[in-house]
Amino acid sequence: LYSNTAYMMLADIVSRASGISFPEFMAERVFGPLGMHHTTIMSKLGQSIPRVAESYAPDDEGFVRVFDNSSLYGAGGMYSTVDDLALWMNNYATGAVGGPAVIEVMQEQGVLNDGEEVSYAFGINVGELRGQRVIRHTGSSAGFRASFTYFPDLEGGVITLSNRSNIGSxxxxxxxDVFFGERLDPAPAEEETAETSENEEASSWAPSLAQLADLAGTYYSEELQTVYTLHVEGGKLMGSHRRHGTFELEPTEEMTFAGPGFFGTATFDSENGPDASQTFRVSNGRVLNLLFTRTDFE
Known part of the structure; x- marks a missing residue:
């Protein structure tokens, strides 16, 4: 399962076992051999890294700079380029670093106690996308956004890097679609028939303005120690976050809303009667039922 803490602990294990720091280990054993000469791991707060772009997030007047205040590594803190990440992508095919056995182990998916297999493997998501086997992951820190998608059987993929937090998913x-569209199955939306669309439209939930207003408020996650604020604007439920900016939450079914990729879906507790808007739970590719509790509820 996805766990930042686990990978930070793993980085510490690597450092203790090798006798050198984790950034040094990665430079000597991974980045150097692959020719990733423009990739480094930030090892201390405020470290100066040559040619690094500033990161930005939107505000009411345009954009503001957002600073990466973390010096934790193992689960992040790596600065790279598209060209260098293309070299890493190619390593999944060649096994130049680690060897084929390690590449194979990296793709072993997790299994839950009930036997269900999950898409998350060792630091990557493994599965199928539009009929093709895929290895992928996304990342975000401060205003930076990254996406890595590799199709092993097509021997290619797509890497996107951005230094603005609202780049979109x-x-x-x-x-x-531009590069591989002809070799991929149609996107799910393209496969929908008129009958399917009508059924979905008939079963969709259309909350009233009063219902949306009941959900507006400030919500806090003790686990993430972060706050999302919900408000109603133009008849729609909107979310806002200091790092992600403002975004729309679209109703999908009763008491459930879908947001952008970084957010996922939010399901409000519908069993509490008048207190239904006290909490909601977020699920996406990284978390399942992550609890947010309203802090301004009276």
Whole structure:
């Protein structure tokens, strides 16, 4: 399962076992041999890294700079380029670093206690996308956004890097269509028949303005120690976050809303009667039922 803490601990294990720091280990054993000469891991707060772009997030007047204040590594903190990441992508095919056995182990998917197999493997998501086997992952820190999608059987993929937090989640999919569209199955939306669309439209939930207003408020996740604020604007439920900016939450079924890729879906507790808007739970590719509790509820 996805766990930042686990990979930070793993980085510490690598450092202790090798006798050198994790950034040094990666430079000597991974980045150097692959020719990734423009890739480094930030090892201390405020470290100066040559030619690094600033990161930005939108505000009411345009954009503001957002600083990466973390010096933790193992689960992040790596600065790279598209060209260098293309070299890493190619390593999945060649096994130049690690060897074929390690590449194979990296793709072993997790299994839950009930035997269900999940898409998350060792630091990557493994599965199928539009009829093709795929290895992929996304990342975000401060205002930086990254996406990595590799099709082993097509011997190619797409890497996107951005230094603005509101770049949107559609860009990787759009680029995939340009380069690989003819070799991929139709996107799910293209496969929908008129009957399917009508059934979905008939079963969709259309909350009233009063219902949306009941959900507006400030919600806090103790696990993430972060806050999302919900408000109603133009008849729609909107979310906002200090790092992600403002985004729309679209109703999909009763008490459930879908947001951008970084957010996922939010399901409000519908069993509490008048207190239904006290909490919601978020699920996406990284988390399942992550609890947010309203802090301004009276």
């Amino acid at each position: 559609r860009m990787p999919a759009d680029v995939l």
